[in-house]
Amino acid sequence: MGVLPSSTTRIKSYARRHPFFIIPFVAALCFFSLTAIFLFKVDDVAYQTKTVAGHNLEPTPWHLFPPKTFGEETKYSRASKIIHCNYLACPRNTFNNYDTPQHDPSHSSASNNDTQCPEFYRWIHRDLEPWSKSKIQLTHLMEAQKRAAFRVTIVGGRLYVDLYFACVQSRQMFTIWGIFQLLRRYPGMIPDVDIMFDCMDKPSISRSEHQSMPLPLFRYCTTPQHFDIPFPDWSFWGWPEVNIAPWDEEFRDIKRGSEVLRWNKKWSNAYWKGNPDVGAPVRTALLKCNDTRKWGAQIMRQNWLEEVKSGFKASKLSNQCNHRYKIYAEGFAWSVSLKYILSCSSLALIISPEYQDFFNRGLIPKENYWPISTSDICRSIKFAVDWGNSNPKQAERMGREGQKLMETLDMNRVYDYMYHLILEYSKLLDFEPSPPPSALEVCAESLLCHADSEQRETLERSTAFPSAAPPCTLPPPDSGLIDQWIQMKIKTISDLELLEKKQM
Numbered sequence: 001m002g003v004l005p006s007s008t009t010r011i012k013s014y015a016r017r018h019p020f021f022i023i024p025f026v027a028a029l030c031f032f033s034l035t036a037i038f039l040f041k042v043d044d045v046a047y048q049t050k051t052v053a054g055h056n057l058e059p060t061p062w063h064l065f066p067p068k069t070f071g072e073e074t075k076y077s078r079a080s081k082i083i084h085c086n087y088l089a090c091p092r093n094t095f096n097n098y099d100t101p102q103h104d105p106s107h108s109s110a111s112n113n114d115t116q117c118p119e120f121y122r123w124i125h126r127d128l129e130p131w132s133k134s135k136i137q138l139t140h141l142m143e144a145q146k147r148a149a150f151r152v153t154i155v156g157g158r159l160y161v162d163l164y165f166a167c168v169q170s171r172q173m174f175t176i177w178g179i180f181q182l183l184r185r186y187p188g189m190i191p192d193v194d195i196m197f198d199c200m201d202k203p204s205i206s207r208s209e210h211q212s213m214p215l216p217l218f219r220y221c222t223t224p225q226h227f228d229i230p231f232p233d234w235s236f237w238g239w240p241e242v243n244i245a246p247w248d249e250e251f252r253d254i255k256r257g258s259e260v261l262r263w264n265k266k267w268s269n270a271y272w273k274g275n276p277d278v279g280a281p282v283r284t285a286l287l288k289c290n291d292t293r294k295w296g297a298q299i300m301r302q303n304w305l306e307e308v309k310s311g312f313k314a315s316k317l318s319n320q321c322n323h324r325y326k327i328y329a330e331g332f333a334w335s336v337s338l339k340y341i342l343s344c345s346s347l348a349l350i351i352s353p354e355y356q357d358f359f360n361r362g363l364i365p366k367e368n369y370w371p372i373s374t375s376d377i378c379r380s381i382k383f384a385v386d387w388g389n390s391n392p393k394q395a396e397r398m399g400r401e402g403q404k405l406m407e408t409l410d411m412n413r414v415y416d417y418m419y420h421l422i423l424e425y426s427k428l429l430d431f432e433p434s435p436p437p438s439a440l441e442v443c444a445e446s447l448l449c450h451a452d453s454e455q456r457e458t459l460e461r462s463t464a465f466p467s468a469a470p471p472c473t474l475p476p477p478d479s480g481l482i483d484q485w486i487q488m489k490i491k492t493i494s495d496l497e498l499l500e501k502k503q504m
Ligand SMILES: *[C@@H]1O[C@H](CO)[C@@H](O)[C@H](O)[C@H]1NC(C)=O
Pocket: 110, 111, 112, 113, 114
């Protein structure tokens, strides 16, 4: 650092001799120093600034996955992209003007302004029940942070995120995008909140372990043994890595595909296609049922690497509705495939799930799906297929009810679920939400900016518009009713198991 003083001395003597050349000289020197400082800082920022794409973030320690790689060629191009996207992409003062979208023409008539939410939205109250007395304190949140990948703070209708860990693929980007779209859909209606979020598969706040101090942590699924709060997963906004479109689009497509063959023209056996190598015992067990004559089931392996190479020709979900029965098997935890399987209007044979996402609470056995027991999967599938083939009217009706459940759950209703969950959650906060100093404001451009071309295209297609109608009305809490549903479900399933045992 001895360069500056000596050069200053030289400048002085130079200036004495040539007083009129001093200004451009100093200007040039300033420029070079600033550039040097800037480049140094850029480097610094590039190594420290975290992004929704996963730059400078380690994988979650509780669910490891290979570190992310990025397409930018040079360190400099990465640094400038990070700075541009994170700090310059959201127009500051014009934020509101810039981001005020047009009303969605397809929803311009406020005809549904007194719509009841689906009955199972009552579960929102049940999920938040652990904090009804204690309220949610800042200390709860800080404890939950230890299991969170990111924190979402909404203040005055603006969205801030603080990033802690990377998530697999583009989950983080798509989840935060979804929350941002909720703000666009109901401008001025989303309360101030502060939420810890984990984006990996398994619930982590065990009820027995955290009984004395339940920790509020949003994620995509939960179980009756966990406090984790279920929230719609990223795939509702699309999943470009496996060629899945935003939900409304994907549903329309699958429904169209489901109408290609009438019920009696569909294959009379049960079909499953997926990845059996995800560490899920039920999927391994399922491989043994691959025998259409013995078990009435066809089990197909999805080879994603092959699919990516062939442009996903063989994995189009809308071409997979040609069987009367479709099997659902959980993966490492809940599986996003449930909604696509139900959308087919085939009768869904659901292998007794361990995990609950936000909407599978709407499933009612023998009404909109058929339960398959985990103890003897192949036999149980065979029993369901035989029953369905001898009771085609009833089987077809149950299949349609499953499809109807998913049709009701269009993106309008998904946003309404998010709205009500966040609203009820905000009522429990015992502190004033404010973004932590390390949080960054998020807008559409700052998210799109980090997306690659495929991600960007998918995100743009899932843009939400301000709703002309208010959200659906959330049914009031009724713990007794939910207990009744649970009991009924248990009874229907055990009656069926008895019947199954008798017939074998
Ligand atoms: C919507 O709500 C407004 C005011 O609450 C009411 O006047 C109107 O009749 C409602 N429209 C429909 C279609 O229900």
